[in-house]
Amino acid sequence: MKSNRLKWLAAPYGVWAAGFIIIPLVMIVFYAFTSQETGGFTLANFDDVFTGEVMKALGLSLGLALVSTLICILLAYPLAMILAGMKVSQKSFIVFIFILPMWMNFLLRTFAWQTLLEKNGVINTVLGAINLPPLEIINTPWAIVFGMVYNFLPFMILPIYNVLIKLDQDVVNAARDLGASSFQTFWKVTFPLSLPGVISGVTMVFIPSLTTFVISDLLGGGKILLIGNMIEQEFKQLNNWNVGSAMSMILLLFVIVSMVVENKYDKTGEGTAL
Amino acid sequence: MKNKLIDLVNISKSYDGVTVLDELNLYIRENEFLTLLGPSGCGKTTTLRILGGFERPDHGNVFFNGNDITGLPPNKRQLNTVFQKYALFPHMSVAENISFGLKIKNKPQGYIDDKIRYALKLVNMDGYENRYPAALSGGQQQRVAIARAIVNEPKVLLLDEPLGALDLKLRQDMQYELMRLKNELGITFVYVTHDQEEALTMSDTIVVMNQGYIQQIGTPEDIYNEPQNAFVADFIGDSNILDGRMIRDKLVEILGVKFDCVDTGFGENKPVDVVIRPEDVELVKPEKGILSGRVTSIIFKGVHYEMEVHANGYDWLVHSTRLQEVGKEVGIYVDPFNIQIMNKPESTDEEAVPVEE
Numbered sequence: 142m143k144s145n146r147l148k149w150l151a152a153p154y155g156v157w158a159a160g161f162i163i164i165p166l167v168m169i170v171f172y173a174f175t176s177q178e179t180g181g182f183t184l185a186n187f188d189d190v191f192t193g194e195v196m197k198a199l200g201l202s203l204g205l206a207l208v209s210t211l212i213c214i215l216l217a218y219p220l221a222m223i224l225a226g227m228k229v230s231q232k233s234f235i236v237f238i239f240i241l242p243m244w245m246n247f248l249l250r251t252f253a254w255q256t257l258l259e260k261n262g263v264i265n266t267v268l269g270a271i272n273l274p275p276l277e278i279i280n281t282p283w284a285i286v287f288g289m290v291y292n293f294l295p296f297m298i299l300p301i302y303n304v305l306i307k308l309d310q311d312v313v314n315a316a317r318d319l320g321a322s323s324f325q326t327f328w329k330v331t332f333p334l335s336l337p338g339v340i341s342g343v344t345m346v347f348i349p350s351l352t353t354f355v356i357s358d359l360l361g362g363g364k365i366l367l368i369g370n371m372i373e374q375e376f377k378q379l380n381n382w383n384v385g386s387a388m389s390m391i392l393l394l395f396v397i398v399s400m401v402v403e404n405k406y407d408k409t410g411e412g413t414a415l
Numbered sequence: 416m417k418n419k420l421i422d423l424v425n426i427s428k429s430y431d432g433v434t435v436l437d438e439l440n441l442y443i444r445e446n447e448f449l450t451l452l453g454p455s456g457c458g459k460t461t462t463l464r465i466l467g468g469f470e471r472p473d474h475g476n477v478f479f480n481g482n483d484i485t486g487l488p489p490n491k492r493q494l495n496t497v498f499q500k501y502a503l504f505p506h507m508s509v510a511e512n513i514s515f516g517l518k519i520k521n522k523p524q525g526y527i528d529d530k531i532r533y534a535l536k537l538v539n540m541d542g543y544e545n546r547y548p549a550a551l552s553g554g555q556q557q558r559v560a561i562a563r564a565i566v567n568e569p570k571v572l573l574l575d576e577p578l579g580a581l582d583l584k585l586r587q588d589m590q591y592e593l594m595r596l597k598n599e600l601g602i603t604f605v606y607v608t609h610d611q612e613e614a615l616t617m618s619d620t621i622v623v624m625n626q627g628y629i630q631q632i633g634t635p636e637d638i639y640n641e642p643q644n645a646f647v648a649d650f651i652g653d654s655n656i657l658d659g660r661m662i663r664d665k666l667v668e669i670l671g672v673k674f675d676c677v678d679t680g681f682g683e684n685k686p687v688d689v690v691i692r693p694e695d696v697e698l699v700k701p702e703k704g705i706l707s708g709r710v711t712s713i714i715f716k717g718v719h720y721e722m723e724v725h726a727n728g729y730d731w732l733v734h735s736t737r738l739q740e741v742g743k744e745v746g747i748y749v750d751p752f753n754i755q756i757m758n759k760p761e762s763t764d765e766e767a768v769p770v771e772e
């Protein structure tokens with residue numbers, strides 16, 4: 142930003158950020174530290190947060206988010222590699238296939254899977270018709286993981302793919318030239334250089350997985366409560382904005398911690414990668 | 416000289432239907448310093464990539480020591496490459512870059528450390544072990560790339576314009592270092608450049624390429640003194656290239672004036688290309704010249720003056736250590752021995768005739 146005049150271009154976003162990011166955050170902090178009854182300062186809301194039930198939900202959320210992030214990496218990396226190695230003409234079609242679901246509404250997609258996975262849903266009807274045992278996945282944590290992977294996988298593929306296509310092919314060739322097998326070349330050169338993509342993919346999968354309540358609601362049958370569901374309950378069913386805000390702050394803490402960790406790795410990665 | 420170490424036989428390569436190399440034949444002898452020289456886009460890098468194993472030819476075979484290695488992956492080939500754009504590993508320090516190949520081959524740490532030190536000294540980069548490529552200048556990166564390749568003591572070193580990013584002084588130093596390496600380690604060099612002076616200085620053999628065809632193969636002296644066609648003559652050094660007509664053996668007509676020459680066997684009244692090097696054009700008194708004309712410009716070039724003389728409708732390029740004056744009337748004399756006659760290409764396609772050795 143050399144020119145002062147350019148700064149004004151950021152003004153619309155500044156207004157946006159103030160209205161929809163800063164003010165809500167301030168309100169969350171305000172609610173979290175005030176009593177629902179008296180409206181005065183209190184830490185009591187946090188007592189309701191540090192209970193077994195909420196901590197269990199938080200633990201489960203972290204666990205499921207971690208598992209789905211891992212699955213996403215394992216699925217996305219080979220896919221991104223295949224994509225990056227393709228000719229442009231073939232590539233655009235495949236990329237299109239992957240992006241296609243992203244154009245459909247997120248809720249709609251998840252609803253669709255609910256219908257598909259139901260006890261008497263489409264998939265089990267088909268399985269039954271060909272005398273296979275039914276798939277009993279709906280309303281289990283695995284259904285939630287499935288939903289997370291399905292919804293967030295493209296966000297893992299794209300950043301990895303983006304890094305891989307920008308990778309200088311001669312750097313990879315140089316490793317081969319110096320005697321490395323394709324396996325050694327991958328672990329010593331390609332993978333380390335693609336870490337910035339993996340890390341931004343992790344950010345884009347882990348955080349939405351950690352905070353989701355729609356996927357667990359629809360595919361967990363309302364029986365499996367993640368931290369997102371607990372917060373939603375506080376706000377909408379129990380009408381307790383104060384405890385809800387306190388929970389949000391705890392969740393926010395985790396989001397910030399994971400962002401900081403990822404940012405740190407991303408920086409060291411990026412500085413050397415490109 | 417020694418045996419053929421590498422033999423490229425009938426190599427063709429095209430990208431998306433565009434032919435880049437067409438039936439290229441070339442062999443490289445052991446401990447030879449062979450330079451591929453040609454204008455940008457003529458297929459030098461492509462030839463090198465086929466040698467290195469990064470690109471497969473559409474047709475043709477690559478032989479190494481008599482064995483067909485056309486399908487052999489790069490890590491199985493006994494050659495190392497210095498890439499045109501350095502291609503250093505950005506996530507590794509200079510020392511890690513240099514030791515990459517040695518670590519793959521599980522060399523002992525002591526040996527590796529010695530090699531790193533030796534290589535850095537060789538390329539004049541002691542003390543840079545722990546720097547990362549992003550913190551090096553283009554020339555420094557290029558030198559690390561050279562160091563990274565030579566520590567492996569390959570049989571053949573492929574270098575793609577390895578000195579392009581260096582300043583004149585450093586480039587000359589590195590040229591000597593590379594030639595010394597070649598002699599000390601017995602490495603065979605395949606060197607790519609579009610700098611004709613560099614090619615003339617360093618090579619045992621020069622391969623002049625244009626548009627995917629080899630124009631001429633020969634020693635630097637051959638290439639400079641006996642260019643086979645106008646392209647080679649024009650590409651190697653400045654030249655006066657004129658349309659001429661061979662009247663009979665040893666007599667050629669240029670710009671309407673008859674010149675004695677030494678070439679024979681072109682036939683009678685045959686159109687030819689005539690090449691005269693600027694340093695072979697002698698400026699004499701007007702009445703003593705074969706032609707006479709007027710000096711139109713003078714540029715000081717250090718060792719000599721570069722002058723243009725307008726005579727018989729042509730601007731002659733003249734290099735001389737004797738200064739003339741702009742506007743002065745001078746005579747032009749050329750020793751018959753210094754007049755190169757070459758056949759005209761028969762059609763524009765033939766501009767790039769494949770040359771069989």
Ligand SMILES: Nc1ncnc2c1ncn2[C@@H]1O[C@H](COP(=O)(O)OP(=O)(O)OP(=O)(O)O)[C@@H](O)[C@H]1O
Pocket residue numbers: 430431435453454455456457458459460461462499609
């Ligand atoms: N991967 C590729 N895909 C398509 N065309 C290519 C590819 N690589 C090279 N070419 C084309 O092949 C021709 C020869 O390229 P090459 O890199 O061998 O040239 P060069 O002689 O090394 O030139 P320079 O001196 O500029 O490096 C060029 O016209 C180039 O555009």
Ligand SMILES: [Mg+2]
Pocket residue numbers: 459460461499575
């Ligand atoms: Mg090139």
